[in-house]
Amino acid sequence: MPLKLEIVTPEARIFSDEVTTVVLPGSLGEMGVLPNHAPIVTALLPGELRFTKDNVTTEMAIGEGFVEVTGSTVKVLTDLAVSEAGIDESTVQAALDRAQARMKDAALMGAEEIAAVEASIAKSLVQLKLKRKRRSL
Numbered sequence: 001m002p003l004k005l006e007i008v009t010p011e012a013r014i015f016s017d018e019v020t021t022v023v024l025p026g027s028l029g030e031m032g033v034l035p036n037h038a039p040i041v042t043a044l045l046p047g048e049l050r051f052t053k054d055n056v057t058t059e060m061a062i063g064e065g066f067v068e069v070t071g072s073t074v075k076v077l078t079d080l081a082v083s084e085a086g087i088d089e090s091t092v093q094a095a096l097d098r099a100q101a102r103m104k105d106a107a108l109m110g111a112e113e114i115a116a117v118e119a120s121i122a123k124s125l126v127q128l129k130l131k132r133k134r135r136s137l
Contacts, residue, residue, distance in 0.1 A: 014081040023050040046122040061126040096124035
């Protein structure tokens with residue numbers, strides 16, 4: 001019995017299909033989901049989402065969000081979901097450099113602005129890690 005996986009961002013539905021397994025970056029660590037998983041709703045942290053369909057594993061960089069798991073469905077709501085092919089390394093590196101430079105002025109920023117910059121850094125790092133992953137294999 002396959003799982004129905006849906007990945008949705010504010011911009012679009014990124015993925016919607018049946019898969020055999022899903023691995024997510026949960027708030028307490030990596031979380032694997034198989035068919036008939038116990039129902040759960042939990043927060044997601046920026047990290048790597050992997051799913052397997054027809055014995056092919058697909059990897060995506062995802063941002064913060066939530067996942068709802070029932071026995072037969074996995075619904076991911078996130079602010080970022082991008083495959084390795086969709087990552088422009090130089091653009092992401094430039095965004096990371098700008099965000100890290102802004103953090104040097106953290107004493108002049110409010111808590112909300114600091115949190116936004118930290119989130120930007122985390123999303124950039126996740127994308128770069130996924131993009132550079134194959135180079136080290």
